[in-house]
Amino acid sequence: MCIFRIMLLIFGVILSGLLNGIEATAFINVSSSVDSRCRNYIDDIVRHLQQPLISLQAEIIQMQQLKESFKHFLDSLTISNIEKANIQFTTETEMSQNITNSCLGKSTGIYKIKVPGLNPFPVSCDSTLITSGWTVIQRRIDGSVSFNRKWEVYRSGFGNLNGDFFLGLEKIHLLTISQKHELYIYLKDFNGEDRYARYSHFLVGPNEDNFKLISLGDYSGNGGDSMAAHLHMEFSTPDADHDNHKSLHCAEWITAGWWYNSCTQSDLNGLYKLPESESQTFGINWFTWHAKTLKFVQMMIRPV
Structure with missing residues (x-):
């Protein structure tokens, strides 16, 4: 059951x-x-x-x-x-198919260009600040990016192409040896006044020569020639001393990278300082205009 x-x-x-x-x-x-x-x-x-x-x-x-x-x-x-x-x-x-070797013929924006020795890379093209066709190699606009960088970082480049950046010494070298370039430097202070410096032949050497500033060509502009003191100088960074100062490592002292001589008549990679800063030393300077730190600077090159 x-x-x-x-x-x-x-x-x-x-x-x-x-x-x-x-x-x-x-x-x-x-x-x-x-x-x-x-x-x-x-x-x-x-x-x-x-x-x-x-x-x-x-x-x-x-x-x-x-x-x-x-x-x-x-x-x-x-x-x-x-x-x-x-x-x-x-x-x-x-x-x-559309990649060229410069910003000539391009409107303002980000584009890829190519030069012998490098794969195509993006650049900021500027056709509004003055005339058209300029490749921006450096910009300081708001201090959002530190320029206290080591040699290898300056060599490869850093920052934001839409803001503060440094394109990179290797790229600048290859661009300027690929064909003749002029250099245009735009300067603006915190009072809204602006100046410029223009050089007819800008040429930077290779890494083996520490990216020496080989040529500037002829100067024109209304900001004074603050680059002349840096001609034929090798690039220095806080970890690579190539300046002419006998007892001071300028890049380490100023905490930036530049073609320092002994030490500087201009420094567009210096500390971004507000005008109320007690000291204007080590700021973004162009001493043939004035000693006050600058608000906005832009370095641009264009084939001649």
Whole structure:
């Protein structure tokens, strides 16, 4: 009799589990279905039946989760990665076809240019400050970027092309030897007054010569010639002393990189200081105009 009841119970348990999604709660309370003489026996059987069903339920849930994850992966691959790769390939192909060796003919913005010895790299082109076609090699506008950098950083370049930055000595060298360039330096103080200095032939030497300032050409402008004292000087940084001072490491003292002589008649990479600063020393200076630190400076080059 107990076996018959057990068989009925097993059939009910299985049927109940199937109809209810193979859930553990589908099993009925055996204590209400059979007398006490069969309870222990039936409980053991039910426990044995429960385990594979619970395991099966867990596997089904795991498979559903894997299915959803795989679906999301396929969606992501189809929508994002493949299309993005195609767009990127198209964009880079179009850019490579339009990449030139300067900013000539370009409006103000960020563009890639190429010079012998380097892969194409982005530059800031300026066609609004004065005339068109200038490649910006240095800018100080708000002091958001520190110019107290080591030699290798000055060599490769740093900062934000839309804000404060230094293009990099290696790039400047390769640009200026690839063809003749002129240099235009724009200066603006905290009173809103501005000046400029223009040089007809700007040329920077290679790393082997510590990026020596080889040539400036002829000067013109209304800011005075503060670069003349730095002609033929090698570039110095706080960790690389190449200046002419007998007892002082100018770059370390001023905490910036520049073509220091003994030490400076100009320093456009100096500390960005507000006009109320007690000392204007080590600021952004152009001493043939005045000794006060400057608010905005921009160095630009253009093929001649």
